[in-house]
Amino acid sequence: MRLAELSERSGVSTAMIKYYLRQGMLAPGRKVGATTADYDESHLRRLRLVRALIEVGRLPVAAAREVIGYVDDDSLDRTMRLGAALWALPHGPDDNDASVAAARTEVDRLLQALGWSTARELGELSPDHRALIVAVATLNRLGYAWDAELMAPYAELMHQAAVRDLDFVETHPSEAEKVETAVAATVLFEPVLRALHRLAQQEESARRYGL
Numbered sequence: 434m435r436l437a438e439l440s441e442r443s444g445v446s447t448a449m450i451k452y453y454l455r456q457g458m459l460a461p462g463r464k465v466g467a468t469t470a471d472y473d474e475s476h477l478r479r480l481r482l483v484r485a486l487i488e489v490g491r492l493p494v495a496a497a498r499e500v501i502g503y504v505d506d507d508s509l510d511r512t513m514r515l516g517a518a519l520w521a522l523p524h525g526p527d528d529n530d531a532s533v534a535a536a537r538t539e540v541d542r543l544l545q546a547l548g549w550s551t552a553r554e555l556g557e558l559s560p561d562h563r564a565l566i567v568a569v570a571t572l573n574r575l576g577y578a579w580d581a582e583l584m585a586p587y588a589e590l591m592h593q594a595a596v597r598d599l600d601f602v603e604t605h606p607s608e609a610e611k612v613e614t615a616v617a618a619t620v621l622f623e624p625v626l627r628a629l630h631r632l633a634q635q636e637e638s639a640r641r642y643g644l
Contacts, residue, residue: 434473435470436469478610486500500521511611515616519561519616532573533567540566543581598622602618
């Protein structure tokens with residue numbers, strides 16, 4: 434397809450497509466003339482990922498470019514590419530409050546009980562691990578005692594969600610598509626899960642207490 438069709442199908446203006454090309458976030462099309470190029474489904478898929486990161490995930494262009502750089506780094510295996518790309522996404526702020534030590538202990542107890550050895554091995558190298566500690570510390574400071582036992586059922590539900598996520602990723606044929614889909618799903622599915630959680634709370638509240 435030509436640039437105009439790519440713009441129409443993706444919903445991204447031609448000016449923005451050219452900008453993403455200059456930023457290296459979109460691979461150049463196949464040259465068919467001095468000023469024209471052909472684009473294919475991989476370009477359309479990439480533009481959808483870029484839109485997910487910038488428009489839905491609210492990432493600055495520089496951060497989105499970093500994420501996409503890891504997606505495209507075929508010198509890494511899939512686990513490393515996916516991990517690096519997801520770690521480049523924004524996470525919660527770090528917190529050095531004294532209550533963090535207690536939260537760190539509970540998070541480690543949780544991961545040990547679940548048998549999540551990779552998460553324990555990576556530890557606070559992972560921004561998600563650090564974000565969980567900060568969140569638990571904040572809850573504890575506010576008087577909500579979130580310990581390992583309380584978190585375990587939620588973590589098991591999240592593991593089931595992760596299994597479904599990766600089952601979906603595996604339906605895509607190429608390594609690039611798998612990593613792109615996983616990154617896009619992280620940005621796009623989390624609002625879905627959050628909304629479903631709130632709807633489920635409303636439904637359960639109505640069942641228990643009435644409207």
